[in-house]
Amino acid sequence: MYTDSHIHLQDYKTHNIKNVVTNAIKNNVVHFINPSAHPSDWETVAALAAQYPEVTPAFGVHPWYIADMAPDWRQKLEFYLEQNPVAYVGECGVDRLKNPDTAAQIDIFKRHIELAQQYQRPLIIHAVKADSEMSELFPVLPPRTVFHSFTGSAEWGKNIQKHGFYIGLNFSILRKKNAAEILNALDLNRILLETDGPYQNIERGVETLPQNLPTLAQKIAELREIPYAELAQIIAANQTEFLGEK
Numbered sequence: 243m244y245t246d247s248h249i250h251l252q253d254y255k256t257h258n259i260k261n262v263v264t265n266a267i268k269n270n271v272v273h274f275i276n277p278s279a280h281p282s283d284w285e286t287v288a289a290l291a292a293q294y295p296e297v298t299p300a301f302g303v304h305p306w307y308i309a310d311m312a313p314d315w316r317q318k319l320e321f322y323l324e325q326n327p328v329a330y331v332g333e334c335g336v337d338r339l340k341n342p343d344t345a346a347q348i349d350i351f352k353r354h355i356e357l358a359q360q361y362q363r364p365l366i367i368h369a370v371k372a373d374s375e376m377s378e379l380f381p382v383l384p385p386r387t388v389f390h391s392f393t394g395s396a397e398w399g400k401n402i403q404k405h406g407f408y409i410g411l412n413f414s415i416l417r418k419k420n421a422a423e424i425l426n427a428l429d430l431n432r433i434l435l436e437t438d439g440p441y442q443n444i445e446r447g448v449e450t451l452p453q454n455l456p457t458l459a460q461k462i463a464e465l466r467e468i469p470y471a472e473l474a475q476i477i478a479a480n481q482t483e484f485l486g487e488k
């Protein structure tokens with residue numbers, strides 16, 4: 243049984259959400275962590291979680307979308323965390339590739355970290371080309387923190403895991419020329435799988451579906467040269483550990 247640890251069900255354009263969820267469940271993907279990206283989709287994400295018991299919501303502001311936030315965004319975020327006791331915080335973080343000016347991004351990211359600590363919730367981080375910014379914040383990150391959509395270096399990945407944090411892998415890791423090298427360097431006990439659906443498409447222009455998660459696991463097992471069943475077992479254990487799944 244898999245959890246898709248990062249999916250934006252609210253963003254599907256060419257698929258009906260009910261079908262996305264149903265087809266995934268048929269393929270043993272039975273739990274979905276559904277991050278929001280902006281205050282404008284918090285209500286939608288809360289409604290999805292209310293509608294589908296398989297969906298765990300996450301509330302946060304993606305670093306790409308910090309420009310037009312209302313001054314009361316932080317109170318609003320607290321409200322959603324209080325209303326949804328199992329919700330995670332995220333996604334949030336710093337993306338230096340998209341925006342080299344990181345001051346405002348870091349400031350908003352820190353507010354998310356504080357809330358995750360205060361409410362004792364897991365934190366979902368989007369970090370691109372921000373290794374030094376992130377390392378500086380390692381001491382204040384909550385114990386259950388995942389660096390989602392990891393495509394960094396093997397060194398950086400090991401560094402994250404050494405501090406006890408998790409790495410979320412999706413199809414984007416397979417596009418890296420040195421994917422095998424990275425996967426072989428990582429601690430398998432500190433990884434989670436995700437599709438980041440509908441993004442991180444396997445085929446250009448086609449929305450990625452959570453039912454593809456076992457295929458991702460298969461490909462990672464091949465590159466890591468371990469039996470698929472063994473990897474599946476490790477992932478299940480990680481899900482129990484990180485997501486508190488029984």
Ligand SMILES: [Zn+2]
Nearest residue numbers: 248277333438
């Ligand atoms: Zn995302």
